[in-house]
Amino acid sequence: MVLKQLAFQNSIASVLPLILAISFKVKETNKRVSLYQAVEKLNFRYYGCGVSNRADTGNGHLFWLAHHIFNHDSNPDWILSDILNFVNTRCNTETFIKHLTLDKDESGDYYHWGSLKYFLANYEVYLAENHNGIDDFTRYLLKQDRNNKNANFEKEHILAREENSVIGLDENGVPDVNKRRLANFVLLTPSLNKSVQKDVIYLKLKSYNESASKFSVHRSLGELTNLYGIDLLTQEAVGYTKENIVKFFDAREQSLIEFALKRWGISDKEKTLKFEINSLVENTEKIYKIESAEVIEKAIEHE
Known part of the structure; x- marks a missing residue:
């Protein structure tokens, strides 16, 4: 294996x-x-x-x-x-986490990360195991089948690049960091993605849950709904604010990084490390990296 x-x-x-x-x-x-x-x-x-x-x-x-x-x-x-x-x-741990996050002033985009599909495919296996299930990460990495285009998965944005009603471009004309961060990507079949491609997040999450086919990513899509919040989802446009979207991505990014430390960790300390991501804190030049590093150091000191 x-x-x-x-x-x-x-x-x-x-x-x-x-x-x-x-x-x-x-x-x-x-x-x-x-x-x-x-x-x-x-x-x-x-x-x-x-x-x-x-x-x-x-x-x-x-x-x-x-x-x-x-x-x-x-x-x-x-x-x-x-x-x-x-x-x-x-x-080491701090370096690993830094390379899974973006600072507010960084221009990177995880859509172009060569390991994105591999990372998310392994995440599906992790979620399955947490629910006493079994999944095969290789099915998420298959090349497109001409006869069955929905037998493959593609990396897709949750918050669409074209969806600018709440979060759009930064002051330099670059898509906001929240559109480029790791938490904004998921694996979807082409038909499911196409049906909701440019929708706002709360409509996407409803469609993910209602329209998921046998090829779709059931566990991660269900987790997205839980991380966003059922109550917030029912508010639809009323609760659709930048603050709530950022909190949603913070929660998902935290889940993704905790998974990464368990999956690729080399010590019990790494595999059980807990920390919190809060990118709404102001006056921090490099919010993701600095917070991650500080919390890691504190966690290790108190072990």
């Missing part, structure tokens, strides 16, 4: 020699699988999330490690320790 996960990541070129070295030299199945899992986490956190500025950054050590395993030391405990040290040194 973990090799399948690696195969669906945006790129595995940087860790492929390491995977091969582990495959050839580590004989115990359980130990080998544990090392594959550590490599999958390393690759996603460091390369998949863009912590490395260039695709080959960090390759020197990883290539050295693969060579060392082949020729000198294939002790799985030592290998695991080296991999985890690489993660802690180059993409």
